Amino acid sequence: LFFDRPTEPCFMQKGDDKTVFQIPDNFYPEKYKKVGNQLADRFGTDAGRMVPVRNIALPDLSLPQQLPYHNQFSLFVPKHRRMAAKLIDIFMGMRDVEDLQSVCSYCQLRINPYMFNYCLSVAMLHRPDTKGLSPPTLVETFPDKFMDPKVFRRARETSTTAPAGARMPVLIPVNYTASDAEPEQRIAYFREDIGINLHHWHWHLVYPFEAADRAVVDKDRRGELLYYMHQQIIARYNAERLCNNLGFVTRYNDFRGPIAEGYFPKMDSQVASRAWPPRFSGTTIRDLDRPVDQIRSDVSEMETWRDRFIQAIDSGTIVLPNGRTQRLDEETGIDVLANLMESSIISRNRAYYGDLHNMGHVFISYAHDPDHRHLEQFGVMGDPATAMRDPIFYRWHAYVDDIFQRYKATLPAYTRERLDFPGIRVSSIAISGRTPNQFSTQWEQSSVNLARGLDFMPRGAVLARFTHLQHDEFEYTIECDNTTGQAAMGTVRIFLAPTTDQAGNALNFEEQRRLMIELDKFTQGLRPGSNTIRRRSIDSSVTIPYERTFRDESQRPGDAGSAQSADFDFCGCGWPHHMLIPKGTQQGWNCVLFCMITNWNEDRVEQDTVGTCNDAASYCGIRDRRYPDRKPMGFPFDRPAPSTGSLGDFLTPNMTVQNCSIRFTDAVRQRQQR
Ligand code: CUO
Structure with missing residues (x-):
């Protein structure tokens, strides 16, 4: 209530x-x-x-x-x-x-x-x-953060004129924030996807960066996960850009220059009774002085923090508050840096390294009214539930990621010994489907119930129908030989990446590794001899099913709060399953599927995960547990391999690749209740 x-x-x-x-x-x-x-x-x-x-x-x-x-x-x-x-x-x-x-x-x-x-x-x-109680999904409580406000007028109309049960669903239009004249609009389906924005909100809910109780923030590898989850967002965004004939996202690294992309959110805050402010094309961030928010910060402060990061990375050490230095080591360096960067309360030195990432959001979100003279509030970049709608989100995070990549480039490249799993040979990976090794995507219409978010209105369900990307479910078949003579346990790691840039030039290893999208990761027993591993797309360790992203009431097993529903309720964090695969193109978009099996004895983390929310661990970790893989997040693509020219040169016997394509059909299907 x-x-x-x-x-x-x-x-x-x-x-x-x-x-x-x-x-x-x-x-x-x-x-x-x-x-x-x-x-x-x-x-x-x-x-x-x-x-x-x-x-x-x-x-x-x-x-x-x-x-x-x-x-x-x-x-x-x-x-x-x-x-x-x-x-x-x-x-x-x-x-x-x-x-x-x-x-x-x-x-x-x-x-x-x-x-x-x-x-x-x-x-x-x-x-x-x-434990066992769960907050409802934010789109139900505050639908105003996710959709065109016209929906609410229509919802009011239908809920007042028709009894529950006889109400027509309210249609959320597609492509309502810009016209085709704006190239960025081609990927609005990604930026404005309700599930993607819910995932981002939920991630930041699970990993807050500030709380008086340190334990709420100080979770196993939380900084590293901040880096990795956002790195994956950028990789996924770049894949969508390529599918839509747009070039790679460009970093926002010149804080003095104008931001070419404008964004007009066309959303109203129902609580604040205000429209979310837009940002015009060509806006430049300016020094902030907003007493009402107790923010006073100059753009030069961001530049100072940035320079200190670069210095830390290039010297391999950070400065501590007592003036001593601490080495960034291979295992924890990225975690330490990301906590400094965000910054969270577990930053080792907030006074010196500041608050670069968060303040980037703040500077951008107040670019339209830096001194509060127009009494305007922040733009969408100021809220994790809305930030991913704006093209600048990706430019900012591409920049943040670049700093992390600069650090990753200082680490020793993986030797073939570190990559290989002796005795295990992966000979192939394939995708089932009507056409082998072809993913299929199309549009789908689904509904979300707005009733929880409609204050002071007649009771009963009011459905909003929205259109989103969807793919046909598929199955991976992996052929693998175990010549160790005994049973083994492996960690199967599956990634997908583009093969060419926008101009059609083949990508080299360094370009491609940064575009690798994690699709799945799971533990697998391997008998001596040959093994055929089958794995369904729906079981991906990256995603949560539609029903959980939207907490579809009709799918809810039992009463909220009962022990039976605990697993179901807790697991709101996870990439939305309907966005697992990039859109592709109508002609078929070429990509490469990568599969690797590593030695589980080296990856394993001893812990009991029974009864915990652990099925979207790749981007979200496991509640109250350690991250369930000892390898660096994004392994084996988390760092450069300087002497490797192409993905083919990178492969050890426990890895394989398969060329695939993603074919998009421009048709809308209705969601079937599963
Ligand atoms: Cu998720 Cu910047 O960390 O939005």
Whole structure:
């Protein structure tokens, strides 16, 4: 109930089982004081269950309440971060679930709804006693962050004029943010995909960079995962660009020059009652001085931090707050650097290396109003739920990734001994399907229920129908020989990459390795002799199924919160399965499939993962566990191989490649309930 219809009071709301909260009199906010009891009574009459809320000693909310209720909230704004950290701390500090429920019912109408949702979600993901409960997906609670606001007018219309069950779905248009005159529009289907944006939001929810409780932030290899997950986004984005006849994304590395790409989000914040501000083509970031957000920073500060990063990478050491230096070692260097770069509270020296990545988001998102003279809020780059809509997101992250790649280039290249798995020979990988080694893609229409996000409107489902990319499911068949004479365990690693650049020139190894998209990774027993391994695309370690991205209610096994649904509920982080394969082209887009089997005894991490959310571990890790692969993330493509000219030269006997193509059919199919 605390998530549903975010600005409606929780004591007015009814859950699906007709539960309402009975809150103590002193919890009513001023505006409801007079009517409060009557409201509760009114809704209480047909309530199946009244839940009395404990009257606890109330915490000090003065810091989080500094963010006005009807305002935007950004994790990237340092002041907002501090307020959120305080609120997360309050939620984490509650003795038990009942106290948490009390404090939430007190906070719900006093705290900015976006911040409340974020902090409660983080707390629920990290408190031991809320395991098995899950925050609903953000697109249901705040659909305004994901779609054209016209949808809400139509949703209001249909929910007021028709009873639930007789309502026509509301259609979300495709291609509504720009015309064909804007080349970047060709990949709007990727940038504005609801599932991709949900994944990004969820990732940052699982890996917050600030909280008073250090354990919430300090997770195994979290910096390295920040680097790798975003590196993969850029690799995937580049593949989509090539499929659409666009060149590789160019880094945003000149902070003094104009940003060629404009972006007009055409979204309204329902909470703040404001349109998300656009960025015109040719905008340049400027020094920030926004007292209201307590941000004062010059562009030169970004340049200073950048120079310090370059210095750290080139010298192989970072400077610590006490003036000493620390070597960046092969195993942990990338993790240390990424935590400095983001930066998170586990940065080894925030005072010196600053906050480059986050402030990049902030500078760009305020480029239209750097001194707040127009009283404008941040653009889409300021919110992880919306940032990936904007072309500049990819230019910024391509730049950030470049800094990490500069570091990776300082590491020793893998020798053939480190790559090989003696006695294991992979002879082929193939894709099943109507045409062998051809992936098929097309459009698909699916629905999402907006009801949870429609405040003060008649109850019942209102479906929004949207169009997204989809691929036909397929199966990998891998042929492999085990000549070790005994059973072995391997880690199978599957990647996909383009073969040529936009002009049709073959890619060399260095270009291609940075474009490798991880498709799957799994553990496999290998009998002595020949082995045929079959693996379904739907089981990918990168993705989560559609039903989980969108928390399709009809697919929900049991009541939310029951032990039975725990696995299902927790696993909201994961690349959306419908975006596993790039779009391809109607003629067929050439790509190469890569498969490698490494020695599981060297990769394994001893831990119990039973009952945990572990099926999208490649980009999301495993909840409360270590990252389940000892190899550097992105292995074996995480670093250059200077003497290797092409992918073919790179192959050791435990690797194989297969040329493939992706054929796109420009047709829309309706989603079938699985
Ligand atoms: Cu995910 Cu910049 O880290 O958006």
